[in-house]
Amino acid sequence: MNKLVKLLLLLCITAAITSGCAVNRATAHIDPATNLSALKTLHVRKFADDNANTETLIADRLRAQGVKVTADPQTPPAGVDGVVTYVEKWMWDITMYMLELTVVIRDPQSDFPLATGNSYHTSLTRKSPKEMVDEVIGNIYKEQNK
Numbered sequence: 001m002n003k004l005v006k007l008l009l010l011l012c013i014t015a016a017i018t019s020g021c022a023v024n025r026a027t028a029h030i031d032p033a034t035n036l037s038a039l040k041t042l043h044v045r046k047f048a049d050d051n052a053n054t055e056t057l058i059a060d061r062l063r064a065q066g067v068k069v070t071a072d073p074q075t076p077p078a079g080v081d082g083v084v085t086y087v088e089k090w091m092w093d094i095t096m097y098m099l100e101l102t103v104v105i106r107d108p109q110s111d112f113p114l115a116t117g118n119s120y121h122t123s124l125t126r127k128s129p130k131e132m133v134d135e136v137i138g139n140i141y142k143e144q145n146k
Contacts, residue, residue: 024125027118028139034114036144041068042105043076044084054088057133058103065141076108083108093123101132103140115140 030036042062046055059069062084069084070076076083083106091099099122105115117136121127127135 023120023122025118025120026135026139028116028136028143030115030140030143031113034144036105036115036141039067039081039105039114041070041080042082042084043080043108044069044071044086045074045076046071047086047088050088052088052098052129054086054101054129054133057130058084058086058137061133061137065137080108082106082114083111088129091123093126097123097126098129098132099126101129101136103133103136105140115143117143 044055044059044062055071059071062069070080084103085106086101086103088098088102089100090096100118100120102116102118104113106113117140119127119132119135119139121132
């Protein structure tokens with residue numbers, strides 16, 4: 001009986017150590033009335049607390065999708081099909097890393113969210129900011145193709 005209790009305790013400790021920090025999530029949602037392929041020009045609005053130039057990474061990734069993108073100034077130019085906003089969260093675990101990135105493509109007139117993507121990776125599954133952007137934008141466009 002004593003060996004069984006020790007084995008169960010060892011299993012519980014091992015499970016807690018190996019799974020506690022290995023959380024990741026990648027999601028995307030597109031409004032059913034939205035056709036992303038019709039959005040030919042987008043403007044990326046810089047997140048106020050962004051010190052990693054994530055807006056540039058987002059703009060470059062959208063350009064790779066064949067979209068014309070502006071990112072400066074803060075106010076979108078007239079005639080854009082959508083405005084891209086984002087929020088990033090950073091965490092410290094020996095080094096700083098991007099914990100979460102949420103990107104929203106919005107209607108420029110009403111600010112209504114047309115598409116949303118999110119990527120969340122804790123320390124053990126961390127990705128670089130570029131990989132996070134690639135995952136989020138890629139998932140948004142994959143969701144459109146479903």
